[in-house]
Amino acid sequence: MMNKQSVPKADAYWERAGEVGYASAMYGSADVERHVRRRLWDIAIGMADQIGVPRDGRVLDYGCGDGAFANEALAPIYHAVEGYDKAAAAIERAKAEAAGPHLTFKAADLITLDYDGLSYDGAFLIGILHHIKAATPAVVRSLARATDKMVVLEPNGDNLVRKALEFTPTYRNAGEDSFRTRELNGIFESAGWQIVVQRRLNIFSNFTPVSIYRLLVPLETRIEASRFWNGLCTVNMFGVTRR
Numbered sequence: 001m002m003n004k005q006s007v008p009k010a011d012a013y014w015e016r017a018g019e020v021g022y023a024s025a026m027y028g029s030a031d032v033e034r035h036v037r038r039r040l041w042d043i044a045i046g047m048a049d050q051i052g053v054p055r056d057g058r059v060l061d062y063g064c065g066d067g068a069f070a071n072e073a074l075a076p077i078y079h080a081v082e083g084y085d086k087a088a089a090a091i092e093r094a095k096a097e098a099a100g101p102h103l104t105f106k107a108a109d110l111i112t113l114d115y116d117g118l119s120y121d122g123a124f125l126i127g128i129l130h131h132i133k134a135a136t137p138a139v140v141r142s143l144a145r146a147t148d149k150m151v152v153l154e155p156n157g158d159n160l161v162r163k164a165l166e167f168t169p170t171y172r173n174a175g176e177d178s179f180r181t182r183e184l185n186g187i188f189e190s191a192g193w194q195i196v197v198q199r200r201l202n203i204f205s206n207f208t209p210v211s212i213y214r215l216l217v218p219l220e221t222r223i224e225a226s227r228f229w230n231g232l233c234t235v236n237m238f239g240v241t242r243r
Contacts, residue, residue: 010131010175011086014065017174018090022066028207035217036204041073041126043201043237044151048122051149051196051239057121058082060147063128067094067105074124075099082120084108111135115145122149129154130178141191148242150193154179156200156236165205181236188240197239200230 017025027033053059056079061070064083071094074081083105085091094105111132123143129136129152143150155162157178166176179187188195203220204213223229 009173013173013175014087015089018066018087018093021093022068022090026206029210029213031210032204032206032208032213035213036202036206037068038073040153040202040235040237041069043199044124044126044153045073045077047197047199047237047239048124048149048151051122051151051241053122053149053151058119060084060118060120060123062123062125062143063110063131064090064094064105066090067097067103069124069126070094070103070105071097071099075103078102080104082106084110084113086110111139113142115142118146120147122151123147125150125152127153127155129184130157131175133177133179136179137187137191140187140193144192144242150238150240152184152238152240154184154236154238156181156234157183158231159234161205161232162234170207184236184238188238192243193240194243195238195240199237200224200233200235201237202233202235205234 023033023037055077058080059074059078061074061081061083064070064085065087067083070081070083079102081103083094083103085107086109088107091105091107098105110128123146129139132139155178157163157180162178165171166178185195201224203216203223224233
């Protein structure tokens with residue numbers, strides 16, 4: 001068994017986040033948290049519809065964290081939801097808050113997960129790949145054995161403010177190292193996935209003050225729609241299918 005000193009810093013961060021809940025650990029404001037997460041979750045499900053994930057199907061929440069996305073957003077829509085995450089504390093919270101018997105949560109090392117016998121109508125990868133960056137090419141190849149459709153949300157590594165934040169202690173402790181958009185596109189294509197839909201979204205970092213959030217929220221969709229200004233957006237979202 002690992003002792004406390006041998007646990008990698010990022011793993012320790014996510015175990016603590018699982019104990020208190022990711023919303024509390026990751027956001028400075030409940031208003032910002034509710035807006036960002038609920039909006040992006042709804043867009044992710046809409047993107048799943050676009051690429052043909054059936055609403056009565058069985059889906060994977062890969063890197064499910066404390067289960068909030070699965071329990072609040074996926075549970076009302078899909079017939080079966082299965083979530084995996086490395087953080088045992090997060091999985092315990094997910095199980096405790098499970099929205100029904102059609103949700104299953106398991107603790108597993110996402111890098112070495114055995115896909116034999118796993119089959120899903122679609123998979124959601126919400127902010128997980130940059131935490132297993134070196135293993136991402138192998139992971140997305142392996143996921144092709146379990147599903148032919150994925151919705152992937154990742155931080156926009158082309159955003160200079162985002163990259164600067166990754167040097168701060170909080171982001172470093174969480175193991176944040178976002179992908180450049182072109183880099184992630186290339187990984188998908190090399191692993192046999194094709195990008196069907198791609199969007200750049202969200203203008204708020206996790207620790208945006210409420211005063212700034214309230215000032216800018218009316219402008220968010222305009223910024224996202226602008227080819228010039230959407231470089232300010234913090235998130236890339238992809239709907240990909242197996243070639």
